[in-house]
Structure formats: structure tokens, C-alpha cells
Amino acid sequence: MTNRQGLPIWYELITADADAAERFYGAVLGWRFEAMSTAPEMDYRIASAGSAGVAGLMQQPDGAEMPLRWLVYFGVDDVDRSVRDARQAGASVHVPPTDIPEVGRFAFLADPQGALFYLMRGASEQDSQAFQCGENLPQGHAVWNELSAPDPDAAIAFYRALLGLRREGGMPMGELGDYSFIHAGPECIGAVMGEAPNGQPGWQVYFSVDDIDEAVNRLGQAGGRTIQGPDEIPGNCFALVAEDPRGARFGLVGPRTR
Template sequence: MRNPHGTPIWYEYHAADADRAQAFYERLFGWQVAPSGDVAGMDYRIVSTAGGEGVAGLMPRPHPDATPGWLFYVGVDDVDAAIATAQDAGGTMLMPPVDMDGVGRMALLADPEGRPFYVMRGAMDQPSRAFVTPPYDGPGQMVWNELTAPDQERALAFYARVFGWRHEGGMPMGPLGEYKFVHAGDTCLGATMPVLPDGVPGWLFYAQVDDIDAAVARVVEGGGTVLQGPDPIPHDHFSVVAADPDGARIGFVGTRSA
């Protein structure tokens, strides 16, 4: 999987209980989860849409004190150069680069405020479809990446150095600041926003669903909690932020059928 430099290539969930997380997300998004069989001694599961598109990995959290949650892999032209740039811009390396046969080269980094993310150069020419922009293939793919940052400009300056991202357009939120769209080349990846009252800093990822209200019902039925929404967004869609049974945040967007 090789994507243009600076675009998401994969997502990954670190679970307190991998079986419980698998059941929740299969129910919520209609995902199909199966063992990868590629990493000896590691419980790493591949998450795919009902249409067979690979979206993410699901694995037990690396150590018992780690917080359950979602991360993403961002495609780069050169992993080692991206590491050097990130460190020069104030980031840190959490996991040194590793090569996986048939998968690619990757490393785990953190931005200057400690938010973790992966950089990756895929081994295959075929691009990943884990993250898509309109028109969508169907439910279950990731469609928006949102960073809540105490200092938006500092955060964007870091990611601009590493990935070439830029702010272009946005939506004013009055005295709370501005919801600023983030682009890599011609692709709108998502947005950055300031930390709102009672807000949680960090990355939040949104998946596409067919019906927003049905997805909300599945969150509750699966033992999760709706934190915000459904809120109207452009193009007759609605957005929801939820927490899974372990408290990890996930977003989703979709239309309302009724």
C-alpha cells in the first residue's frame, strides 16, 4: 500500500479486550475482523468493510497501562527522512523503524504534545482505501481525521513540516475559535480545532455509515455511549462522536433515512 506523501494509509485500534472491541465494532460498522496470521506471537487482526476493503488493524494494547484508542498511519515517501524531520520539529520517536515483508517500513512517532501516530512506506504499489473522500465506496471506510489541539497553529506547523499539510478554508465557531480544514495536496483530510470546554485533545477518526440513527442505536446496544450528536453537517449528513465500551472515542458520519 503506497499512498501519496502525507495521506492516511491505515488505522489501528489498541484494545483493553480485543474480543470485546471486535464485537462492538463489527456490530457498529458492519466490519469483518479476522486474524492476520502475519506476525508470529502477536494477536493482530485485520479489519475490513463488508465490501472487502482493508481499513484497520485491531490488537491488544501494548502494555496494561496503555490507554485504549485509535491511531493512524500516514504514508510518507521516506520513513527515515520523516523521522528526522519530526524530531527536528520537536517530535519524538516511540518505536524505531521496522520492516515487515510484504507490508512496508514503519515507525511510531509522537508530535510535540505527545499525540502518537505512525509513518509508513508501503511495500506494494496499490494504494490503500482505508481513508476515502467522496464519492464513498460504502459504509465502514474512514472519511475524516480531526485533531483537537490546545494550540492549533503549533500543531499544524509540526505536521506541515513532516507531511506538508496546510490549512485551507474552515468554519468559524465564534469565541471558541475556528474549525480549520487540513489538506494534503488536493485532498481534504479533515480539520483541526481548539479544545472546547470539556473537550478532549487528540486525534479523532470518523467512519462512514449508511444511516446515522441506526448507527447511534448500535452504539448503545453494543455497550457504548453517545458523546455528541447527531449534529448536522454539510451535504445533508450528520456526525456523531461516541465512546466504545472501553471509553475510546470514535466518530461516524451518515445521512438520516427517516
Template sequence: MAKPRKGKPCWYELSAPDARAAAGFYGHVMGWKVQDAGMPGFDYLLAKAGDNMVAGMMSAPDMPTFWMIYFSVLDCDKAAKAIAKAGGNIHREPTDIPGTGRFAIVTDPQGAVFGILAPADSDAGEAFKPMAAGHGRWHELMTSDPEDALAFYSKQFGWKAGDAMPMGPGMTYQMFRHAKTDIGGMMKQMPGMPGPGTPFWLPYFSTDGVEAAMVRIAEAGGRTLHGPQEVPGGVFIAVNRDPAGALFALVGPK
């Protein structure tokens, strides 16, 4: 049995006012096939891209609408305690999901929310599969203190600093690596940037064509806030808002 890799992105979860409405939107935009998770008394849907489960969607009308990224850990209880000791907070104590593993919802010292998951019997799945359409590809942290955030995540997950790109006066985009592969970037959150105004994680999903996906977003009632923009590597990105207000991004050929 393969062991899960600590710090690997392993799941994407949408908190929305109406999970079934969200399923219709993302099904149209991403081509996801969505099914009920079968949790009595809880409206939770599972999204599939190809043969892989990639995301969950839950109806939570009294909660903020946003995408949360989960990272794999070896021991959920120990990881949650380490996060709290390093200045983060535990928002949901470690809890078992039968057949899936043990998870917790936490924040980093700057307040960005993320999840941790100790998978029950796998290597954390294939939700993060950078070159496959509909799968997670990149993970972007907007934060009030990039240097402190990088030190925090490096300690918790073993991430390493990658290349740093100047983004203008006083701004640097710092990439980070997991298992020698770039998996995301972080930068200082500036006034006027899209988002909740507090530190947050933004997931990027792969698409076969950014411009075509933007058309589908508009058709389904969403909006593109930025893009398409070419980035290093010859790919294009677009930052978008779904009809309920959740931010998500796309990356792929134009």
C-alpha cells in the same frame, strides 16, 4: 507500480484491552469482517470493509485505549527524523512489517500520537475512502496550538490549509487538504471536551446512516457523546465511545 502519496491517511489502529471484544463491537456497529493477522505471540486482528482492509485491532491491556491514525510517507526513517527535528517525538523507532512496509509511532510537538507508514508495494491502500461505508472519511485533531500544529503537519506531509470556520468565542475550526481534497480539521482543545485531556487525533468513519449506527452502538455497549449533528455538506456526525473507552466518530446521512 503507483507510488504512495506522502501525507495520505492510510491505516486506522485500535489499542484495546481485548482486541476480540473490540472486534465484536465494531463488527456490529460498522459491519466490519475481522480476521486474525496470524502474528505468533501477538493478538492483532485485521478489519475489512467490503474488499478493503481498513483497520487493525491489538490487545494491549497495559496501554491507553485509543484509535491511532497512520499517514503514508515515502521513507519512514527520514520522516521520523524530520518529525523529531521539528519538535515531535519518536515513540517507536522505524520497524519493518513483512509484506506491509516500514512504520513508526510518533507524536507532534503538542503531544498528539500518530503513526507513519512507508508502504512496501502499494499506493497506501484503500482504508481511507471517504464515500464508502466502514472506511475512513475525516480526521480531526484536537490540539493546544492549532497554528503551530498546521505548520508542523504542512511541513511534514505537504498539507494545505482549507476553509476556516468560526466555532464561537476564540475558537476556529481549521480544515486542511491533501492532494487538493479536504481530509480533516483541527481546533483548539477546550476544557470539557470529550477526550483524554491532551492533544489527540479522532478518526471519523463513514456510515450509511448515523442514527441507525447510534442504535447499534448502544446495543453493543457503547455510548454516543455528541450527535447526531448536521455539519456543512448536509451530512451528520456523531462522536462515540466504545465499551473499553476509545473515542471514534461517524459521519454520513442522518
């Protein structure tokens, strides 16, 4: 995956029950799953929307202490150099640069305020299709990446220096400060905001759905719950924050067709 530096290129859920997670996200987002053949020692499953791989489900290894949540992979040109730069800027490295045969080289970090994320240079020359931006996006793709941080300005400065992300535009949120849009090149990939009372610090991914109300119904029937929304957003769409049955948070974005 050779996407421009700073673009999200993959998403991963670490879960205590991969079978249950597969059933849940298959029902809510229509994903299909297959085992990752290049790592038979792990229970890692690739989720596809249509013909495109969009995310991975990773079973938490027995005895391992890992965050049970959704995580974002950011593409970089050089993982080793980026990890050195991140460490110098105050990030901590949980997994140093590591090769996955036929997949790529990655590292797992926490930014100076504790938000977890991955860096990766994929082995394939094809661009990732996991993240999409624009209108009329197919269901099941990631469409927005939202960072909640105690100090949003410091967070933006860190990711600008590391990944080349830039702040451009935003919306005032009263006592919560600004909801600042962040761009990688010409693409707006998400936003950075302060910590909300009912929020969860760190990165949160939003996935597209064809109809927000139908998605809410599927969410409830599959055992998940809505935390906030649906709220109307620009572009004649609605967004909500949800939790899966294990408590992992994610967002959904889509139109209201009825």
C-alpha cells in the same frame, strides 16, 4: 501502500479486550475480521469493509503501557527521513523506524504537543482504501481525521512541514477558535481545532455509516455511548462523537434517511 505523502493509509485501535472490540465494531460498522498472518506472535486483527482492509485491532500486550485509543497512520515516502525531520521539529519517537515483513516500514511518534500518530511506507504497490473522501461513501471506511490541539496553528505548521498538509478553509467556532480544514494534495482529509471542554486531545477518526440514526441504535445496543451529536454538517450528513465500551473515542458520519 504508495499513497501520496500525508494521506492517512491505516487506522488502528489498541485495546485491552480485542474479542470485545471485534464484537462491538462488527455490530456498529459491519466490519469482518481476520487475524494478521504476518505477525503470529501478536494478537492483531484486520478489519474489512466489503473487500477492503480498513483498520486493525491490536490487543494490548501483557505488561505493556500503550494508549488505549484509535490512532492514524500517515503515508510517507521515506520513514527514516521523516522521523529525523519530526524529531528536529520537536516530536518524540516512541518506536523508531521498524520493518514488518510483507507489510512495510513504520514509526510511532508524538508531535510536539503530545498527539500520537504513526508514519508508514507500505510494502504493497497498491494504494490503501482505508480512507475515502467524497459523497455516497461505503459504510465502514474512515472519512475524516480531526486533530484537537492546545495550539492549532503550531500543530498545522508541524504537519505542513512534516507531511505537506496545508490549511485551506474552515469554520469559526466562537471561543474555541477556527475549525481549520487540512488537505493532502487535492483531498480534504480532516480538520484541526482547539481543545473543546468535553473533547479529547489528539487525533480522532470518523467512520462512514449508511444511516446515522440506525448507527446510533446499533451503538447503544452494542454497549457504546454518544458523547456529542448527531449534528448536521455540510453535505446533507450528520456527525457524532462516540465511545466504545472501553472508552476509546471515534466518530460516525452519515445521512439521515428517514
